[in-house]
Amino acid sequence: MFTSTMHFRAVVAAAAAVALLAAGCGSNPSTSSNPSGTSTSPSMTGSMPGMDHGNSASPSAATRTDFNDADVTFLQTMYPHHAQAVEMAKLVPGRSQNQEVLTLAAKIENAQAPEMAQMSALLTSFGKPAPTPDGGHMTAMPGMMAPDQMNTLKGLSGKEFDRMWLQMMIQHHTGAITMSDTEIASGANPDAKILAHQIITNQQAEIDQMNSMLAQT
Numbered sequence: 761m762f763t764s765t766m767h768f769r770a771v772v773a774a775a776a777a778v779a780l781l782a783a784g785c786g787s788n789p790s791t792s793s794n795p796s797g798t799s800t801s802p803s804m805t806g807s808m809p810g811m812d813h814g815n816s817a818s819p820s821a822a823t824r825t826d827f828n829d830a831d832v833t834f835l836q837t838m839y840p841h842h843a844q845a846v847e848m849a850k851l852v853p854g855r856s857q858n859q860e861v862l863t864l865a866a867k868i869e870n871a872q873a874p875e876m877a878q879m880s881a882l883l884t885s886f887g888k889p890a891p892t893p894d895g896g897h898m899t900a901m902p903g904m905m906a907p908d909q910m911n912t913l914k915g916l917s918g919k920e921f922d923r924m925w926l927q928m929m930i931q932h933h934t935g936a937i938t939m940s941d942t943e944i945a946s947g948a949n950p951d952a953k954i955l956a957h958q959i960i961t962n963q964q965a966e967i968d969q970m971n972s973m974l975a976q977t
Contacts, residue, residue, distance in 0.1 A: 823887040830946035834956065835879045836891050838939055841901050842872040842879070843893035845932055848905070848925065851914060855921045860973055864966065868929070871962060875955065882951055903935015919977055926974045933963040933970075 845868055852865035880890045905913075905928055913924055940956035947953055 824885045824949075827886050827949040827952065828947065830943060831949040831952045832883070832886060832888055834939060834943040834947060834952055835883050836888075837901050838936065838959075839876055839879045839891035840893050841904060841932075841936055841939065842876045844904060844910075845872050845929070845936075846876075847910075848913070848929060848932070851921075852925065855917045856925070857918065858922050858973075858977075861922050861925065864969065864973075865925075868966065875959070878955060882949070882955075886949075901935060902938040903932040905932065923974065923977045926970045926977065930967055930970050930974070933967050936963050937967075 849865040849869040849872075852862055856862055856865075884890055909928065913921065913928060916924055937960050940959045943956040944953055944960075947956070
């Protein structure tokens with residue numbers, strides 16, 4: 761009788777030990793069961809920095825609204841206007857021996873090419889297409905040279921070239937000032953207006969210089 765009781769207690773103790781061992785092996789504090797029966801780590805249930813590609817996106821640059829049609833017209837027409845001035849400036853080396861003309865042509869090119877980049881950037885910020893050097897009705901702009909005038913200029917050299925180049929550039933600058941005056945009077949964008957004032961100041965000074973140079977040729 762005593763032996764049977766001891767055997768029964770030993771069996772119960774062994775069963776309890778097996779149950780405790782199974783319970784310890786089956787639990788994992790780093791995982792929890794989801795309704796589908798698979799285990800997921802709590803550290804993956806929240807969003808991780810840099811990993812939430814589907815829910816977050818970099819916002820696109822906001823389009824400016826502080827402009828009107830006059831600003832757009834000014835920038836879209838002044839861009840090809842400047843492009844022709846740069847083209848005229850590039851004709852000077854190799855055709856002129858006048859150092860003052862050579863220096864002025866380089867100055868015009870170095871000033872107007874960056875302004876063209878500024879015009880393009882402003883139009884892009886307005887949500888408008890970037891302009892092209894030959895865009896629009898070029899000859900309808902104040903001061904623009906017709907193709908036959910440009911061809912005639914290209915065929916000259918020496919003092920004849922200097923004289924015609926100065927006459928054409930004075931006319932060209934005068935047209936740019938007219939266009940800039942219109943922008944200041946009718947435009948709304950502060951950056952476009954600053955650019956217009958800059959064009960007036962610089963090109964009027966160059967007109968005065970070219971008139972003096974023309975009197976000496």
